[in-house]
Amino acid sequence: xxxxxxxxxxxxxxxxxxxxxxxxxxxxxxxxxxxxxxxxxxxxxxxxxxxxxxxxxxxxxxxxxxxxxxxxxxxxxxxxxxxxxxxxxxxxxxxxxxxxxxxxxxxxxxxxxxxxxxxxxxxxxxxxxxxxxxxxxxxxxxxxxxxxxxxxxxxxxxxxxxxxxxxxxxxxxxxxxxxxxxxxxxxxxxxxxxxxxxxxxxxxxxxxxxxxxxxxxxxxxxxxxxxxxxxxxxxxxxxxxxxxxxxxxxxxxxxxxxxxxxxxxxxxxxxxxxxxxxxxxxxxxxxxxxxxxxxxxxxxxxxxxxxxxxx
Amino acid sequence: xxxxxxxxxxxxxxxxxxxxxxxxxxxxxxxxxxxxxxxxxxxxxxxxxxxxxxxxxxxxxxxxxxxxxxxxxxxxxxxxxxxxxxxxxxxxxxxxxxxxxxxxxxxxxxxxxxxxxxxxxxxxxxxxxxxxxxxxxxxxxxxxxxxxxxxxxxxxxxxxxxxxxxxxxxxxxxxxxxxxxxxxxxxxxxxxxxxxxxxxxxxxxxxxxxxxxxxxxxxxxxxxxxxxxxxxxxxxxxxxxxxxxxxxxxxxxxxxxxxxxxxxxxxxxxxxxxxxxxxxxxxxxxxxxxxxxxxxxxxxxxxxxxxxxxxxxxxxxxxxxxxxxxxxxxxxxxxxxxxxxxxxxxxxxxxxxxxxxxxxxxxxxxxxxxxxxxxxxxxxxxxxxxxxxxxxxxxxxxxxxxxxxxxxxxxxxxxxxxxxxxxxxxxxxxxxxxxxxxxxxxxxxxxxxxxxxxxxxxxxxxxxxxxxxxxxxxxxxxxxxxxxxxxxxxxxxxxxxxxxxxxxxxxxxxxxxxxxxxxxxxxxxxxxxxxxxxxxxxxxxxxxxx
Numbered sequence: 001x002x003x004x005x006x007x008x009x010x011x012x013x014x015x016x017x018x019x020x021x022x023x024x025x026x027x028x029x030x031x032x033x034x035x036x037x038x039x040x041x042x043x044x045x046x047x048x049x050x051x052x053x054x055x056x057x058x059x060x061x062x063x064x065x066x067x068x069x070x071x072x073x074x075x076x077x078x079x080x081x082x083x084x085x086x087x088x089x090x091x092x093x094x095x096x097x098x099x100x101x102x103x104x105x106x107x108x109x110x111x112x113x114x115x116x117x118x119x120x121x122x123x124x125x126x127x128x129x130x131x132x133x134x135x136x137x138x139x140x141x142x143x144x145x146x147x148x149x150x151x152x153x154x155x156x157x158x159x160x161x162x163x164x165x166x167x168x169x170x171x172x173x174x175x176x177x178x179x180x181x182x183x184x185x186x187x188x189x190x191x192x193x194x195x196x197x198x199x200x201x202x203x204x205x206x207x208x209x210x211x212x213x214x215x216x217x218x219x220x221x222x223x224x225x226x227x228x229x230x231x232x233x234x235x236x237x238x239x240x241x242x243x244x245x246x247x248x249x250x251x252x253x254x255x256x257x258x259x260x261x262x263x264x265x266x267x268x269x270x271x272x273x274x275x276x277x278x279x280x281x282x283x284x285x286x287x288x289x290x291x292x293x294x295x296x297x298x299x300x301x302x303x304x305x306x307x308x309x310x311x
Numbered sequence: 312x313x314x315x316x317x318x319x320x321x322x323x324x325x326x327x328x329x330x331x332x333x334x335x336x337x338x339x340x341x342x343x344x345x346x347x348x349x350x351x352x353x354x355x356x357x358x359x360x361x362x363x364x365x366x367x368x369x370x371x372x373x374x375x376x377x378x379x380x381x382x383x384x385x386x387x388x389x390x391x392x393x394x395x396x397x398x399x400x401x402x403x404x405x406x407x408x409x410x411x412x413x414x415x416x417x418x419x420x421x422x423x424x425x426x427x428x429x430x431x432x433x434x435x436x437x438x439x440x441x442x443x444x445x446x447x448x449x450x451x452x453x454x455x456x457x458x459x460x461x462x463x464x465x466x467x468x469x470x471x472x473x474x475x476x477x478x479x480x481x482x483x484x485x486x487x488x489x490x491x492x493x494x495x496x497x498x499x500x501x502x503x504x505x506x507x508x509x510x511x512x513x514x515x516x517x518x519x520x521x522x523x524x525x526x527x528x529x530x531x532x533x534x535x536x537x538x539x540x541x542x543x544x545x546x547x548x549x550x551x552x553x554x555x556x557x558x559x560x561x562x563x564x565x566x567x568x569x570x571x572x573x574x575x576x577x578x579x580x581x582x583x584x585x586x587x588x589x590x591x592x593x594x595x596x597x598x599x600x601x602x603x604x605x606x607x608x609x610x611x612x613x614x615x616x617x618x619x620x621x622x623x624x625x626x627x628x629x630x631x632x633x634x635x636x637x638x639x640x641x642x643x644x645x646x647x648x649x650x651x652x653x654x655x656x657x658x659x660x661x662x663x664x665x666x667x668x669x670x671x672x673x674x675x676x677x678x679x680x681x682x683x684x685x686x687x688x689x690x691x692x693x694x695x696x697x698x699x700x701x702x703x704x705x706x707x708x709x710x711x712x713x714x715x716x717x718x719x720x721x722x723x724x725x726x727x728x729x730x731x732x733x734x735x736x737x738x739x740x741x742x743x744x745x746x747x748x749x750x751x752x753x754x755x756x757x758x759x760x761x762x763x764x765x766x767x768x769x770x771x772x773x774x775x776x777x778x779x780x781x782x783x784x785x786x787x788x789x790x791x792x793x794x795x796x797x798x799x800x801x802x803x804x805x806x807x808x809x810x811x812x813x814x815x816x817x818x819x820x821x822x823x824x825x826x827x828x829x830x831x832x833x834x835x836x837x838x839x840x841x842x843x844x845x846x847x848x849x850x851x852x853x854x855x856x857x
Contacts, residue, residue, distance in 0.1 A: 031741075252573075265363070
């Protein structure tokens with residue numbers, strides 16, 4: 001186990017280094033600069049270079065890269081060009097809160113409802129229940145979440161006045177965006193769960209369990225559910241990451257001051273340090289989630305415990 | 312199984328609990344009105360911002376949203392009034408020397424920062440020097456450095472601060488020396504980069520200056536009590552402000568709402584007092600009594616590249632300039648409050664003697680398909696019969712793309728010329744034009760101050776930059792240069808009028824498109840809402856609410 005972890009951590013560091021390098025050079029291919037180029041256009045070429053020089057942007061990309069990586073090793077992500085004077089760390093930490101809250105709630109809501117729907121569909125296979133839940137699942141996948149968001153906002157927020165239309169002022173503000181975000185998760189999890197359970201229910205050991213005289217409930221909880229969870233856990237990793245790191249569209253629609261739009265905006269305005277900081281943050285988060293998922297497999301399925309194996 | 316499910320559920324619950332302590336920008340204390348029931352009800356105003364607030368450091372910031380907020384929490388020597396004219400603010404009066412080069416400002420008695428310190432002439436000197444010093448300046452340094460004597464040399468490091476023409480003679484007297492007579496200088500002192508700063512406070516705040524409400528001092532009509540770059544700000548009437556009797560609103564919230572349809576829903580729900588409309592919503596609201604439009608000094612035009620075929624030929628340029636009608640574009644395609652342009656200087660811009668610049672220089676370009684065809688024929692003869700492939704460069708936002716598509720179809724219909732559209736992201740478009748990689752490009756210029764020279768300065772050069780089409784005309788350069796040194800206002804304006812004619816009519820360096828406008832809905836109880844068409848747009852001081 002220890003060896004497995006050590007190898008994985010080295011792998012993670014190498015991966016992050018590669019990501020940082022590739023992103024840095026790709027980013028430098030973007031046209032423009034982090035400054036108001038329309039205004040700088042009035043300057044002569046020398047004056048403009050002098051202006052860039054104040055930020056070290058006149059140097060060759062390789063030199064800039066070496067400097068950046070040097071600071072990165074010291075844990076310094078630098079200062080944003082667009083949000084002038086702001087440390088990238090504090091920029092990320094101030095924005096991640098709302099996004100992560102919405103993401104966590106949406107994951108929790110989506111997974112629990114999805115599991116329940118999936119189970120109902122499996123146990124009531126080929127009945128109205130099954131068709132109904134699968135209909136919901138298809139809709140959840142087919143209709144983009146911003147359409148749900150707009151509908152929720154218009155009816156629940158504006159027409160019925162039950163919840164805030166938008167803004168980020170109290171816990172109530174987080175309910176509609178959570179629901180909008182969770183639709184996709186519900187649909188995905190429900191379909192996976194249904195298919196997986198149908199398959200597990202065909203297995204010999206279920207028949208054995210039943211013939212031992214175990215109660216229906218016991219069979220479901222002890223034998224069926226657990227064995228149906230493996231594929232769910234696999235997709236849970238990416239789902240959680242994509243939810244926690246924020247959704248540009250949902251955040252914009254509900255006026256949530258989250259991290260989703262920060263990434264897109266930083267690319268638009270060539271905010272180099274913020275692009276790098278966010279890329280590394282997302283990557284690290286994603287890689288760590290995969291690690292956690294791998295560890296979870298072991299808990300769910302003893303056959304893939306990682307002791308002694310290379311993973 | 313039970314264990315793992317529990318583990319999963321518990322860890323998620325824990326995460327939620329940890330996160331739910333996260334920052335809701337709770338400004339629901341609007342019902343604090345009820346506490347002081349005896350007093351009049353608090354007048355509050357709820358507005359939205361269409362994007363994040365990048366930077367409230369006044370000497371560095373460059374965007375309209377930050378400018379708009381700063382304009383209401385701070386104040387310069389002058390402030391723009393409801394008619395966009397500069398009126399005394401921190402300054403009580405000014406004396407202008409005979410040669411119009413020396414301005415002696417007298418500060419108002421008793422003007423104070425929000426911490427109680429007096430606002431002094433030294434605060435202005437400190438801030439202006441900070442705005443142009445290479446270590447602290449941003450890309451708006453030019454707005455001081457271009458005018459104040461010795462400032463350009465100071466920027467380059469060949470002059471010391473004592474050689475710059477900004478002198479604080481005593482606490483209330485500021486003497487400013489200019490390079491050239493600049494009739495719009497008072498208007499400039501109303502601009503954000505010219506606001507004062509309290510040196511002691513800025514030094515103490517250090518790197519944290521302007522990052523939180525505690526790290527900014529206010530001297531404007533409002534103070535800021537909440538500030539979150541991604542969520543918005545809350546402003547409260549400043550009771551240390553010298554003119555607080557004339558500030559009609561007690562509290563203003565400005566919240567970031569990037570999605571247009573959300574803002575509209577919020578307006579309908581009564582959560583916003585004003586909202587901008589997208590072109591698709593205008594039709595359904597334009598007969599509403601809450602509907603209105605505003606225009607900005609933001610001119611859009613086609614820039615021809617004078618060194619690239621076929622636009623190195625003046626007749627071809629004129630053909631393309633006359634070959635479409637901007638009115639069709641603004642009325643049928645944009646439909647957003649924009650107005651068709653006939654020159655490059657924005658139509659609302661001041662001229663002289665109470666007349667607008669455009670009134671003095673009317674109808675420079677009048678669309679005329681017949682004439683356009685004649686020019687095209689003449690041009691074709693001169694260049695030997697056939698046009699090369701032509702591409703029009705545009706940024707990738709909807710409005711710019713729609714404009715390009717419109718031009719493409721008009722050129723095809725009216726001139727029988729095929730034009731391809733090359734779309735690039737905002738900064739890519741600018742870069743391509745600067746790198747000389749274009750034949751014609753859709754460009755715009757937003758005025759920083761209310762004078763035609765903000766436009767005319769752009770095309771000066773021998774030649775001007777590739778972004779300005781390599782324009783090189785001694786006639787034009789002379790006219791602009793003469794306008795700079797002329798002390799007689801009427802003559803000075805004549806030079807600028809002639810310069811625009813040379814640029815647009817004689818040499819057809821650009822083809823006019825439109826002046827950017829915006830349509831909005833506004834709560835009928837709110838009056839005197841002022842949006843300045845140039846400089847810092849948002850003006851909350853004069854607003855009244857029933």
